[in-house]
Amino acid sequence: MAAQKTTNRKWLIALIALVVIAAILAAVYLITRPNAAEGEKTVTVKVVHADQSEKDFTYETDDEYLGELLLDEELAEGETSEYGMYITKVDGEQAVFETDGAYWALYENGEYASTGADQTVLDDGDEFSLVYTKDAS
Amino acid sequence: MKPDLRELTEMSILAALTFGGKVAMASLPNIEPVSLMIMLMTVIYGRKALYPIYVYVMLEMLVYGFNLWNLVYLYIWLFLAVPAYFMRPVQGRLPWAILSGAFGLLFGLLCIPVYGAVGGWHMVISTWISGIPYDLVHGVSNFLIALAAFVPLRRLLEKLRSRSVRV
Numbered sequence: 001m002a003a004q005k006t007t008n009r010k011w012l013i014a015l016i017a018l019v020v021i022a023a024i025l026a027a028v029y030l031i032t033r034p035n036a037a038e039g040e041k042t043v044t045v046k047v048v049h050a051d052q053s054e055k056d057f058t059y060e061t062d063d064e065y066l067g068e069l070l071l072d073e074e075l076a077e078g079e080t081s082e083y084g085m086y087i088t089k090v091d092g093e094q095a096v097f098e099t100d101g102a103y104w105a106l107y108e109n110g111e112y113a114s115t116g117a118d119q120t121v122l123d124d125g126d127e128f129s130l131v132y133t134k135d136a137s
Numbered sequence: 138m139k140p141d142l143r144e145l146t147e148m149s150i151l152a153a154l155t156f157g158g159k160v161a162m163a164s165l166p167n168i169e170p171v172s173l174m175i176m177l178m179t180v181i182y183g184r185k186a187l188y189p190i191y192v193y194v195m196l197e198m199l200v201y202g203f204n205l206w207n208l209v210y211l212y213i214w215l216f217l218a219v220p221a222y223f224m225r226p227v228q229g230r231l232p233w234a235i236l237s238g239a240f241g242l243l244f245g246l247l248c249i250p251v252y253g254a255v256g257g258w259h260m261v262i263s264t265w266i267s268g269i270p271y272d273l274v275h276g277v278s279n280f281l282i283a284l285a286a287f288v289p290l291r292r293l294l295e296k297l298r299s300r301s302v303r304v
Binding site for chain 2: 011014015018021022025026027028032080084100114115116120
């Protein structure tokens with residue numbers, strides 16, 4: 001009976017440890033998350049299709065992250081993945097990585113974005129490009 | 138360590154069920170039955186569980202191709218199977234839910250060796266941090282799935298094994 005109690009207590013402590021780890025992970029995520037700029041801003045999104053044709057879209061928006069804007073304006077569709085928003089369709093054109101290694105690459109002010117669209121903060125004057133890209137391999 | 142014909146058949150079915158279960162739940166990001174199945178296979182087959190685990194990994198590679206995330210699969214399930222192997226005598230629901238939950242929470246961290254080798258520290262940190270919400274979902278869903286299903290499924294599999302005729 002006493003041994004059972006000790007074992008139960010051990011697992012209870014393990015459960016508490018699990019909750020603490022989850023809280024630490026959540027804190028790391030919230031602390032390191034880029035802070036979004038509030039208020040209205042103007043951003044442009046250039047779409048480069050598979051046939052190299054280009055289209056520019058300019059938006060005035062209160063959205064804080066690019067992912068929200070793309071979905072709100074119905075410019076892109078995406079799937080939620082382990083690594084954030086994965087863009088599958090832009091301006092009506094679908095990229096299917098599984099069939100031919102094609103994907104939509106995101107560039108922020110000329111540089112390859114280091115975050116997914118749902119974590120990319122919008123600042124006034126930002127220029128984004130969504131480029132249909134094929135994996136050479 | 139060599140499985141007999143009956144075990145081989147059972148293991149093949151369990152590996153296929155693991156893969157099928159994962160595909161069936163693919164629309165729910167990071168909610169998966171694989172962790173539950175790995176723990177079940179380990180308590181039922183002990184060290185022989187490595188066979189169905191790696192049949193499952195092979196199925197992943199055959200269907201999705203050999204790439205970064207299934208390179209992780211080559212070792213990551215061992216972080217669940219090895220503790221499960223030593224926990225085999227444990228009967229309660231809570232300990233198994235804790236093990237499965239902890240594995241889900243730490244999944245992103247356990248991917249670090251591969252991401253570090255591919256993209257260096259910058260990639261490790263950015264990939265791990267951006268994946269934290271998904272690790273949290275993974276941890277909570279693993280905990281709940283194991284809490285609800287591990288003990289009944291373990292009993293069922295043990296009962297089926299004791300009933301079946303040895304070939």
